[in-house]
Amino acid sequence: MHKPVSQPCLRNQDPIYQKLKLSFSQPGKVLELACGTGQHAVYLAQRLPHLNWQPTDLLPLDGAQIWIQEAALDNLLPAMELDVASSHWLDQQFEYVYSANLVHFVGMDIIENMFFGIDQVLKSGGMLALYGPYNNQGFTSSGNASLDAWLKNDIHPQAGIKELTDICDLAKQHQLTLIENHMMPANNHLLVFKQG
DSSP: OOOOOOHHHHHHHHHHHHHHHHHSOSSEEEEEESOTTSHHHHHHHHHOTTEEEEEEESSOOHHHHHHHHHHOOTTBOOOEEOOTTSSOOOSOOEEEEEEESOGGGSOHHHHHHHHHHHHHHEEEEEEEEEEEOOBSSSOSSHHHHHHHHHIIIIIOTTOSOOBHHHHHHHHHTTTEEEEEEEEETTTEEEEEEEEO
16 A cells, blocks of 8 residues: 555644644643544654654554554554544543544534543543634635535535534533634634643
């Protein structure tokens, strides 16, 4: 199998790192949801050696494993299967949870379940970081409107860009408070929530 390369990952990995290093500053374990190609896991684990990074995604994980094995980082674990829609996650606790470009690819029912799962694994006082596009009382750009239409037509009818207030309200129900809303290139955000 050839090593998969995501062009969006190449574009957004450094802007994400520049903001994430401010919030994920203390030593701890990171659970990455929907790691995709594994590029973010490698890039961020290389630059944040105080973090032990656990990438996860749906099967197959072959592409991510190629990136991870090639990097051979002491603080980057092999990717594990985790379905954010499932009711039982890992029997581990993490100081941090991170995900990029997951929220707009799934329906709100899966996002609701994701927050229940985060409840299971995030330590008290832990941090959650979510990267991606969000609406602010509607689309914030014509590009986001086009992306939303593509998601609904090509990915799933329930997929699409979510209202920021809906995500924050859902997070509050799980004792997660928005502490940072970093504006990122190409109409994206890096949202950082703190538990407790």
